[in-house]
Amino acid sequence: MIKVSLAKGDGIGPEIMDATLSILNAAGADLTFEEIEVGEKVYLSGNSTGISDEAWETIRRNKVLLKAPITTPQGGGYKSLNVTMRKTLGLYSNVRPCRSLHPFVTTKHPEMDLVIIRENEEDLYAGIEHQQTDEVVQCLKLISRPGCEKIVTYAFEYAKKYSRKKVTCFTKDNIMKQTDGLFHQVFDEVASRYPEIINEHWIVDIGAALVADSPEDFDVIVMPNLYGDVVSDIAAQITGSVGLAGSANIGEECSMFEAIHGSAPNIAGKNVANPSGLLNGAVMMLNHIGKSDVAEKIQNAWLRTIEDGVHTNDIYDPIMSTKRVGTKEFAEAIITNLGNKPKQLPEVFYEDNTPLVLPKYQRKPSKTKNVVGVDLFVDWNGYDANVLADQLKKLNNEALELSLITNRGVKVWPNGFSETFCTDHWRCRYLAKDGEDLSKESIIDILKSAISNNIDAIKTENLYTFDGVRGYSLGQGQ
Known part of the structure; x- marks a missing residue:
């Protein structure tokens, strides 16, 4: 028992x-x-x-x-x-079947029968938030390769076990090229191992619109945590009622x-x-x-x-x-x-009487990781990025020099627009002068110079390349 x-x-x-x-x-x-x-x-x-x-x-x-x-x-x-x-508990996979019960439960989508598989542990739901200035708070969006591989593999194995024909991925990687970009990349890698299952990708905003408009076109949908939370409730509601839907949260243990x-x-x-x-x-x-x-x-x-x-x-x-x-x-x-x-209504028939068990994630060989710069986040209550740049150039040293200032992600120096509204939160990017691997002492020197010049540095983020590939985003407009 x-x-x-x-x-x-x-x-x-x-x-x-x-x-x-x-x-x-x-x-x-x-x-x-x-x-x-x-x-x-x-x-x-x-x-x-x-x-x-x-x-x-x-x-x-x-x-x-x-x-x-x-x-x-x-x-x-x-x-x-x-x-x-x-x-x-490491319950990485959230599974929500959404099936209409037409005509017995009112719905505009009588042929809807889809399953949403949502990553359950990371993304913005890591819940790591900080207030950094009077005007700005941040929430860190964390996406990991193990998290992506586990949830995407689960989606394809689920489709295989329950005779589903297609797996669709939703991300916003046209904007978040690093985080959502990784999820999409892993989806393509895993999909190649299941040639018998159709795969496709949609940007999440149009994907959600299509779920609301024509859910019968979908079968299994896999996505990161926040999108999955929102879209799965939308899908459940348009079947007829959120109150009908159950959910499974599956982990390795x-x-x-x-x-x-x-x-x-x-x-x-x-x-x-x-x-x-x-x-x-x-x-x-x-x-x-x-x-x-x-x-x-x-x-x-x-x-x-x-x-x-x-x-x-x-x-x-x-x-x-x-x-x-x-x-x-x-x-x-x-x-x-x-x-x-x-x-x-179609009767259910569960042919396979065994649980779906996936192999444990195997870590890949590490890539060559080089530090090539630093983003220095500064609390400054001025508005003219050129004035701030003049102060920040004083922090340049033999290895690093100021190359970019953004405000809420938008480039404001060099050659920023006066129309861009700015808060008191500035990302100031220093890059290696020769483009080579830096010593972290040069980053510490930048911080020491910030203190001596009365610049309020609230956070740093090292900039890396991995096997020569840039591991950080450009500024909007850069």
Whole structure:
């Protein structure tokens, strides 16, 4: 018997979890649950992480967590426990199937059946932010080759396992050529190993527009963390309701399964919440742990219940629905339908009863790394970049000289435009005079000179080449 960690969550969490457990038990899932408490009560008890050490140990011991939505208290600087759990446990892949249930659930896209696979650990969700000047804060966008390779490989293996025909990548590498550029590059590399699967790439803004307009053109979509968060909610909503979608978070060791919606405290305790999202997350869990026969039985019963028009309030329609029911009654209707299959909606059939397991990432040989300059970030409350440049040239030394000043990424010196609005945050680029590898002492000398010249240096970023290829962006307009 498999043991699963269980978190009933906050708000509507306990209600939809009880409904889900009743269906799992009735379907013969044969699981043992070990309950933990996470979320709002733990936060408010004085634990700023929202989870105890004992709960962490339970999750790590059982390897599988079924979690209802939780509430992060407002104010107080509390970090999202959902993000913390995904990153701490190495749950690098977020999987969200989005399938329309036309005509039983209202949608403008009756043929929609796609899966969004989102990188889950890095990107802007690293949560590394700093206020650097009175007017400017920064958030670091971190994209790694291991992160890209793991998520893209997972997307292609998922497509292969579940007989999907195409994998699409969304990035914004026309602007973020280093970070999103790496994601796109790795996508092309991995795609070449799966010639039987169609691959394509879209810039994320037009890609998201196409998902909203013609989602039937997509099959599996893989993308970095932030885009995936946004686009997956869009996709879930246009199927008919965010409340229907489940989500899997997969790592090399542990996994977590949940609904994609929040804890909805305004309807908690009223027996009106739709448990479908958590139930579909539980179905994904059953597939993951090799109980695909039970997953198939439950999902077909759920589809049949939707077809029968037995609907909770969020999807109730006077034309297509036959009965408006509460949380418990909806679960009871699904239990009654166990063993039945849908008549109009395509029934599900999970042929492979084994979990999807990928090999561990193997680090590539290191490239030759040379430092060729430094970006010095300066807090200065003037407006004329030429005046600032005159001060910054005093920092030039035998190895480095000022070559560029940007403000919010836009070149303002040399030959900047007076129309460019400037804040008090300036990136000042010093490059090696001979273009060769520098000693880092020359960068330290720049910082010492900044102090002596009363220039407020708030940050430095070394500029590198890797096997001779520039590893930093140019200024906009450069």
